[in-house]
Amino acid sequence: MEHTSINVNLKVWRQKNNQAKGEFKMYKLEDVSTEMSFLEMFDVLNEQLINDGEDPVAFDHDCREGICGMCSMYINGKPHGPWQANTTCQLHMRAFKNGDTIVVEPWRANAFPVIKDLTVDRTAFDRIIQAGGYISVNTGNAVDGNSLPINKDKADASFAAAMCIGCGACVAACKNSSAMLFLSAKVSHLALLPQGEPERHSRVVNMIAQMDKEGFGACTNTGACEATCPKEISLSNIARLNKEYLTASLVSDK
Template identity: 70%
Template sequence: MNLTLKVWRQKNTNDKGKFETYKAENISPDMSFLEMFDVVNERLIVEGKEPIAFDHDCREGICGSCSMYINGRPHGPNNGVTTCQLHMRSFKDGDIIVVEPWRSAAFPVIKDLAVDRSSFDRIQAAGGFVSVNTGNAQDANNLPIPKNDADESFAAAACIGCGACVAACKNSSAMLFVGAKVTQFALLPQGKPEATQRVLAMVNQMDAEGFGSCTNTGACSAECPKEISLSVIARMNREYLSAQLFAE
């Protein structure tokens, strides 16, 4: 396959940045999108040019590192996948592909397509944990948990913190991410004692980081590689409002 890439190049956070056009030639349709970028970068290095910076780590869809806003959608045209799970067979020979970094005030560009997602870490550090060490594993039936709660909590815990929700949202809202983190703990007995402080602290931090508010377009959930449901946002709203209204 031969493709034309229009890639956002930005030297550092303060640089204005601009699109550059690159040719990606002799690309196998079985390559992942990141492998295609590796091929382009190798050629750039041989030519003595600066390779394109992009985030990647596990390359199997579980670390949440790879980002890239491809042809107007986070992680490209397919649903429920990260960029490393996107293969070139999803494109046609001769396609022009526009690649941009996640764009959000809370995700400043570090270089080219790599953005600083430490705002997510700070939200997580504000309350996304259980304070007390749990000690040794208990007997399996010590804490009965309804199957539905366990399933829903597990589905929320599948969030890999990639930031596609923020990238997809027209308001750069982080509510799907925060909602998933809140939901994951709120449904389990281990998370309940700190549920009130947790939701207040995480939402406060989310607002302080400069994310927008939610219009319930559902774009976040549609673009989430882990297909996290919009219902986690409703749960977060419920937890937050009842914490504000009723917690003493």
């Protein structure tokens, strides 16, 4: 792959901590190789800031191969930046042109308070899972893995929903800061499997109650979540979630 070097201007959200007021700051970066990943470009920026005696930009990242779900930058108005089905860590600088100004912000949602700069607190997602995003099976209880054949199409659909990496881009993309795509992915993953059947009704009711408690907004079927999801979790999961919720509220005794 041919590569070139470009110069870019970065407009980055800086916020010292949760209490402080944040602001945008401008930085210039020269000779950025287009083979660099977006986060490697931030590494270069931070090296520069440290050398200049300034505070480096705090951002979450870990695996840098698009699977851990930790990276979370809102780039030019889109979570994870311009590429389709992509995470920030897999975005590469060949997506940008020489002289571009790139605006980088944290996820913005009441349920995801800023910790510092581009780092936010997403523990609300963990609490939604705690409310029912599991199958209650203690270690040692299992029967043979092949004792229950599962229709391949259903297993594949379940897997497609289970691919969610819990990054929160769906919330950041949504004008209402709704967590419905995240929640529906988990509900679908488990509802499509026979193992998830016994807790099917209580799961969806409890998880939705927790989501509301965390301060996520309502879903208005805009579809920005699906368009931005790095794992292409389908909007049809939200339809399934609504169906599950409706059925559960009709039959649930809780």
